Amino acid sequence: MPGGRLTQQERQQIALGLADGLAYAEIARRLDRPTSTITREVTRNGGPTGYRADLAHRATQQRTHRRRQAPPRGAQASPQPHGRDAEAVRDYQETLTTVFMTSGLPKMMARVLGCLYTTDTGSLTASELAQRLQVSPASISKAITFLENLDLIRRQRDERRRERYVVDDDLWYQSMIRSARSNDQVVEAARQGVGILGPGTPAATRLENVARFLDFVSEGLIRAAEQGREVLYTKTETTSDGTAKPSQEHGQTAVPTATA
Secondary structure (H helix, E strand, O other), X not given: OOOOOOOHHHHHHHHHHHXXXXXXXXXXXXXXXXXXXXXXHHHOOOHHHHOOHHHHHHHHHHXXXXXXXXXXXXXXXXXXXXXXXXXXXXXXXXXXXXXXXXXOOOHHHHHHHHHHHOOOOOEEEHHHHHHHHOOOHHHHHHXXXXXXXXXXXXXXXXXXXXXXXXXXHHHHHHHHHHHHHOOHHHHHHHHHHHHHHOOOOHHHHHHHHHHHHHHHHHHHHHHHHHHHHHHHHOOEEEOOOOOEEEOOOOOOOOOOOOOO
16 A cells, blocks of 8 residues: 555546545545545545645645744654654544544534544643644634534643643543434424324325434434443453453443433
8 A cells, every 4th residue: 555645646536536426435445545545635625526636736735845844842842652653643633633524523623622532641721732733722712612512522620720621431422322312303393293294194204204213213322322331431452463452450340320
């Protein structure tokens, strides 16, 4: 599999593939590239309908130039912990940000979440986030408010009384429960429509089927989240072949009682 950045010719192939309606995975296969590389490339350069190979190539050159010219500051100038490759970490953070964007998050919110998830502590202050992402405090504040409203992060005070923004294991569980419960209003509105449109009519039947489907899916999601919650608290250890498995010592970590 080739490494390094995309060439202009590869970007032209991406543009042709998008014009032909090919999926990202198929474009990646033809270029012998990871699907995440294609997804990230298209997402940050206009999306599938606005992608232009020449503009994308020029924008990448400009970003590379700015990155080389900008003096390192703050955490970016510090060596990475655990002997990590700083460039690889930065590229992975961009990939994770793209995944979050693909799932529906706006770019700045996705960048903040990606930054938090790639720290060992899982928590940063607003100033640390602004420094790492090289954006204004106002941008961080807006992103934090958005992510809090989705229950994707939470706030806590450290020993110096500074406000820190945290991602932890239970947030995924709470987010899943919230997603399942978000269907309740649609179900209620659909069943209200059944009474208005007349039971047994084609329109009412369609709405009743929607309500029953969403009820079924929501119940399944909540049940799965409850059953799988322990996974979020299970520590893993790396085997000799590089794969991870539940730790014998921590595999039965106690799980807080669900309050949802």
